Amino acid sequence: MDFNIKDYLKKFEGFLPPETRIKRTISGILQEVIGVEIGSKSISIKGKSLFINAPSVIKSEIAMKQSKIMKRIHEHTFMQGFNKIQ
Secondary structure: OOOOHHHHHHOOHHHOOHHHHHHHHHHHHHHHHHOOOOOHHHEEEEOOEEEEOOOHHHHHHHHHOHHHHHHHHHOOHHHOOOOEEO
16 A cells, blocks of 8 residues: 555645635646746735736746636636736
8 A cells, every 4th residue: 555645635735724725726836837836925815816926037937828827726616716817
């Protein structure tokens, strides 16, 4: 029997505060789509907008791939309301 700690810890994601869970998910999506790790502390949420605190080169990459990023974000039912990344 293989034990994978990552799969085990996923069971406890539901216990995270909603904002923490959202930021971690967005961080993972950004890393997947643009290939750059952006920490949860660099992501803020205001209303239906996501704000990323990153160098302009990374923000440009996010802007170019915004539709793909938003599509991935909307695949998660708990993040349906977001409509903009800045």
